[in-house]
Amino acid sequence: MHGLINRGIQKFVTDSYGTAKWRVVMDRTGLGFTNFEAMLTYDDEVTPKVLAAVCDVLDRPYDDLLEDIGTYLVSHNNLEPLRRLLRFGGVTFVDFLHSLDDLRDRARLAVPDLDLPRIELTEESAERYSLRCYAPIRGWGHSFMGLLRAMADDYGALVYLEHTGFEAGCETLAISLLEPRFSVGRDFNLGARSA
Amino acid sequence: MSQTPCREMLDVLCPMHMTLDESGYITAAGPTARKICPEGLVGQSFLEMFEIKRPREIKTITMLCDNMGTKLTLRFRAAPRRQLKGVVMAGPGVGEMVVNLSFGISILEAVQEYDLTATDFAATDLTVEMLYLMEAKSAAMDASRQLNQRLQTARVQAEELALTDTLTGLRNRRAIDHALASLLSIQEPFALMHADLDYFKKVNDTLGHAMGDYVLQRVAKIMLEAVRKDDVVGRIGGDEFLILIRGSENRAILDRIAQRIIERLQVPIHLGDKVCEISGSIGIVLAGSYSKPTADQMLGDADVALYAAKNAGRGRHILFAPEMRRAPKIA
Structure with a gap:
């Protein structure tokens, strides 16, 4: 698994619960190191091990934890560059939803060896969409749910999200767009330089 | 239309x-x-x-x-x-x-x-995609740069550790050999001092290893203070040290450096209620005394001069002379 994913989990724990908790997590994994490097690649079995340890240490259910990580990736100030990159996906939340089909390719343009799970958006009506997420690790659907919820806030859209199940390596989310312009959302200037 | x-x-x-x-x-x-x-x-x-x-x-x-x-x-x-x-x-x-x-x-x-x-x-204009790429690439580049910096720091630390005697912070044998070889290769004038502590074994035996370690750290400090920043001081064995004095083969200066080290070594060292007295002997060789100096020859001759100093009653320094090679050694 790419270091960016593992590093993301680490940043979530350290930014939300402190570095001491993270040391306890990594101690529990028995991997023999504390810090993930964003630009290195790690064995695939490392990520599930780390996620299990985070659940234990924080005493959180697995699905909730993954959803929180997804939300964190968009809403925390320390990850502003990532939020901006996602906002390049479209002018409106619906544009953004459609851009998810290209998410893998967009990620690969930036970091060629980053292999994100394949996701497919189906438009059932102007207000109803479903998102299928084909991921090697169970729970990606939940992190996408957290990420989508935070992105909807970012765009100022009001949505209802539901995780409708997991089968054959594919998780499905149901997305109902209740109000595309519910609030003003957060600023996005095309040319702003992020810190 | x-x-x-x-x-x-x-x-x-x-x-x-x-x-x-x-x-x-x-x-x-x-x-x-x-x-x-x-x-x-x-x-x-x-x-x-x-x-x-x-x-x-x-x-x-x-x-x-x-x-x-x-x-x-x-x-x-x-x-x-x-x-x-x-x-x-x-x-x-x-x-x-x-x-x-x-x-x-x-x-x-x-x-x-x-x-x-x-x-x-x-809608068909690729400007937004280009701006996306510029940001994405600079974020990725930034992450790579941070990784490079951390790796560089770790490398420097690893090298420091590998060339340093952990007890005294002086250079270790490997570092000294390296420095000696590079001085010989650039054919710069320099002097090599081989120093050995006198009465140190007694400190370890009677006052314990903690006192012994403390003494070695003091010795390291004394030697570093007696030389310039560019000179190289290393510990190559229990109580054996090598000093490379760069750029000078002036006997008066070398005498003064060796004398200062020995005088300061002879000042009693206190640790808690314990006190110990040591001294040191030093053998000196000059790169300029050889037509083609080699590390082995210089180290061997410095060792001979060191034993001549011990023979002559310890607590002194002696410059190597070829006739010493025939003199009997005492430990």
Whole structure:
């Protein structure tokens, strides 16, 4: 698994619960190191091990934890560059939803060896969409749910999200767009330089 | 095609266009063109607003008319004189021309300056994707740079550790061999001192290893203080040290350095309620005394001189002389 994913989990724990908790997590994994490097690649079995340890240490259910990580990736100030990159996906939340089909390719343009799970958006009506997420690790659907919820806030859209199940390596989310312009959302200037 | 649908088409396909009449006055402008010229475009003379830099000969509307389809480099005459790219073609009306503009490579500054958004570009325009890539790549580059810095720091630390005697912080045997070899290769004058502590074994045996370690650290400090920053001090065994004095083979100076070290070694050392007294013997060789000095020969001769100093009653330093090689050694 790419270091960016593992590093993301680490940043979530350290930014939300402190570095001491993270040391306890990594101690529990028995991997023999504390810090993930964003630009290195790690064995695939490392990520599930780390996620299990985070659940234990924080005493959180697995699905909730993954959803929180997804939300964190968009809403925390320390990850502003990532939020901006996602906002390049479209002018409106619906544009953004459609851009998810290209998410893998967009990620690969930036970091060629980053292999994100394949996701497919189906438009059932102007207000109803479903998102299928084909991921090697169970729970990606939940992190996408957290990420989508935070992105909807970012765009100022009001949505209802539901995780409708997991089968054959594919998780499905149901997305109902209740109000595309519910609030003003957060600023996005095309040319702003992020810190 | 009638005027209105044509204008709408141009607004959508090339939002940064302007239409000119046959005398070069701007008759209409697309939404993005209007956004970057909020003081107004319609009614202005195109060539009074923009200077055409390339092709250089275009100074009149007739010449512009003769260059349809040519890539133009132009810039605002008003400050900050931003540069643009453009192309001109015949428009739908009689004598009418359409100029389409773009920012080219200065797009990021332009987006910031005019506060442009994705909707200011044509749907097929790749500017937003390019801005995305610029940000994504610089974020990725930043992460790589941080990784490189951490690896570099770790490498320097590992090297430090590998060349350092952990007890005293002096160079270790490996580092000294390395420094000696490089001094020999650049053929710089230098002196090598081989120092051995006197009575140190007794300290370890009677006062314990903690005192022994403390003494070695004190010795390291004394030696470092007696030499200059560029000189090299290393511990090569339990109580054996090598010092490389760079750039000088002046006997008076070397005598003074060795003498200062020995005098300071003889000052009693206190640790808690314990006190110990040691001394030191030093053998010295000069690179300049050999026609072709080698590390082995210099180390061997320094060792001979050191034992001559021990033989002569310890607590002293002796410069190597060839006749010492025949003298009997005592431990």
